[in-house]
Amino acid sequence: MATYFTLNTGARIPSVGLGTYKAGPGVVGDAIAAAVKAGYRHIDCARLYNNEKEIGVALKKVFDDGVIKREDMFITSKIWCSDLAPEDVPLAIESTLNDLQLAYLDLYLIHWPFQIKKGSEISPENFVQFDMPKTWQAVEKLYDSSKARAVGVSNFTTKKLADLLAIARVPPAVNQAYAPLGRMKVVANNPVVTSIAEILGKTPAQFALRWGIQQGQSVLPKSANESRLKENIDLFGWSIPDELCAKFSEIEQVKQIRNDSFVHPQSMYKTIEELWEGEI
Ligand SMILES: NC(=O)c1ccc[n+]([C@@H]2O[C@H](COP(=O)([O-])OP(=O)(O)OC[C@H]3O[C@@H](n4cnc5c(N)ncnc54)[C@H](OP(=O)(O)O)[C@@H]3O)[C@@H](O)[C@H]2O)c1
Numbered sequence: 001m002a003t004y005f006t007l008n009t010g011a012r013i014p015s016v017g018l019g020t021y022k023a024g025p026g027v028v029g030d031a032i033a034a035a036v037k038a039g040y041r042h043i044d045c046a047r048l049y050n051n052e053k054e055i056g057v058a059l060k061k062v063f064d065d066g067v068i069k070r071e072d073m074f075i076t077s078k079i080w081c082s083d084l085a086p087e088d089v090p091l092a093i094e095s096t097l098n099d100l101q102l103a104y105l106d107l108y109l110i111h112w113p114f115q116i117k118k119g120s121e122i123s124p125e126n127f128v129q130f131d132m133p134k135t136w137q138a139v140e141k142l143y144d145s146s147k148a149r150a151v152g153v154s155n156f157t158t159k160k161l162a163d164l165l166a167i168a169r170v171p172p173a174v175n176q177a178y179a180p181l182g183r184m185k186v187v188a189n190n191p192v193v194t195s196i197a198e199i200l201g202k203t204p205a206q207f208a209l210r211w212g213i214q215q216g217q218s219v220l221p222k223s224a225n226e227s228r229l230k231e232n233i234d235l236f237g238w239s240i241p242d243e244l245c246a247k248f249s250e251i252e253q254v255k256q257i258r259n260d261s262f263v264h265p266q267s268m269y270k271t272i273e274e275l276w277e278g279e280i
Contacts, residue, residue: 002041002233005218007173009150011106014074015213016233017042019178019222021049031224032058036068038230044178044220045100046078046111047092052099060101075102076176078111078154079139082118084130089138093147108148109176110139112155114262114275124267132160133167140170152176155257157276180212180219181205182256192251196244203231210235211248 004012018035020028020043028051032043043059045052059075062068077100083092093108115130116122142148152174153164161175181187187208188194197207205221209232212219223229240248262269269275 002039003213003236005216007107007150008171009173011150011173012074013107013174013218014040014042015218016040016209016235017044017074017076017218017220018229019044019220020051020055021046021222023049023051023222023224025051025054027224029054029058031226031229033062034226035229035233036062036073038226039233040229041068041072042074042076042218042220044076044176045096047080047083047096048078048111052077052096056099056101070102074106075100076107076109077105078109078176081112081114081116081122082120084110084115084135085118086131086134086138088118089135090142093142097147104146105148107150107152107174108139108142109152109154109174110135113153113157113160114269122262124262124264124269127262127268129268132164136164136168140168143170150174154178159277163279176220177217178220179256180209180217181221182208186256190251192247196240196247199244200238200240202238205232206235207240207248210238210240211245214240214245 002014002016004014007013018040023031032055045055063070077096079089079092083089113130115128116126117128120126139151143151150173151170152172154176156164156175165171187204193204193207197204200207209219209221213235221232223232258272259275260272262275263272
């Protein structure tokens with residue numbers, strides 16, 4: 001059974017959650033049912049993933065069938081970049097709650113620290129000035145109303161997080177980090193990972209996930225395959241000794257998702273520094 005970390009709200013977040021990005025139609029519902037059966041108590045969703053309706057149907061079934069109670073699950077979702085105008089934030093959560101068939105979220109995140117025109121696609125010419133303080137006030141109201149029992153962000157650099165902390169009445173509970181398997185290509189092909197996994201008698205995925213937990217992070221592996229999602233939560237009752245953990249930390253750190261394509265002469269972000277380090 002998964003362990004938990006405690007958020008600044010006092011709520012407990014399970015240390016392993018099921019990722020749902022690219023868990024497609026006709027597949028994601030079965031993945032949710034299999035994950036709950038396998039012991040997952042944490043599901044990471046987002047409006048962007050375009051699968052919240054199917055996840056909602058699957059969650060309703062596990063609750064109705066008495067497999068698990070709503071209060072024993074931890075459900076996260078995220079506000080997409082086109083819904084960041086303060087007046088759109090309450091509409092965004094209503095839409096997500098409706099699709100997920102839930103009365104509240106355990107965690108609601110600002111998906112990216114960039115805003116695009118309402119109804120538009122993410123593309124350089126569609127960025128607009130993100131008024132973070134006003135948007136965060138709208139997010140804080142969701143926390144006040146308990147529709148979101150914790151609120152947070154995702155993809156924030158240290159600079160953007162510091163700017164947010166300077167104005168927040170309700171400090172963010174989470175800055176989500178993700179793709180704990182490096183979308184499997186990174187993890188499966190790294191000789192440090194594969195050799196240590198072999199020493200431990202674990203798979204590369206299990207070693208990478210257990211390392212994340214031992215760093216104090218909640219990990220969100222995505223799998224829509226029953227045997228792999230079981231493998232990805234089989235992380236308890238064993239641990240990585242300190243000396244092997246240290247070897248993992250020696251691997252060169254590279255930011256995998258930089259969003260270089262957002263930087264463009266027609267974009268409000270003309271350089272990668274402006275994108276990630278500019279004023280909010
Ligand atoms: N906040 C954000 O901006 C953001 C961005 C990206 C992701 N996320 C969240 O983080 C979650 C995880 O990230 P991710 O989905 O990008 O990548 P990931 O979890 O690092 O990797 C998922 C890939 O690994 C495969 N896989 C999973 N377990 C495996 C195993 N034990 N052995 C071999 N292959 C395995 C999956 O395929 P199968 O399904 O076929 O097993 C899938 O192709 C997302 O689903 C999403 O919930 C958040």
